[in-house]
Amino acid sequence: SKPFSGTYGYSNWELSADRANSARKLMASSGLRPDQIVEIRGNADKRPRYPSDPEDPRNRRVVIVVLNEDVAEQYQTELAASE
Secondary structure (H helix, E strand, O other), X not given: OOOOXXXXXXXXXXXXXXXXXXXXHHHHHOOXXXXXXXXXXXXXXXXXXXXXXXXXXXXXXXXXXXXXHHHHHHHHHHHHHHO
């Protein structure tokens, strides 16, 4: 998406991270346990859904990936191995 032109150093990274964290808080307040959240990530302007139109508002989004227990365990194992 088009780079956010905020003030006081507030960039696409901060905006994207704040959006992702807001989604996490909403899910937690709706009953999702913290151990069920595998990853929260902001992508700023680096992974637009519609790269041919960076100003498309659909590029400003939160992506939520739901994993079943087996896949979540595999993901955690791979993540730990990469550290």
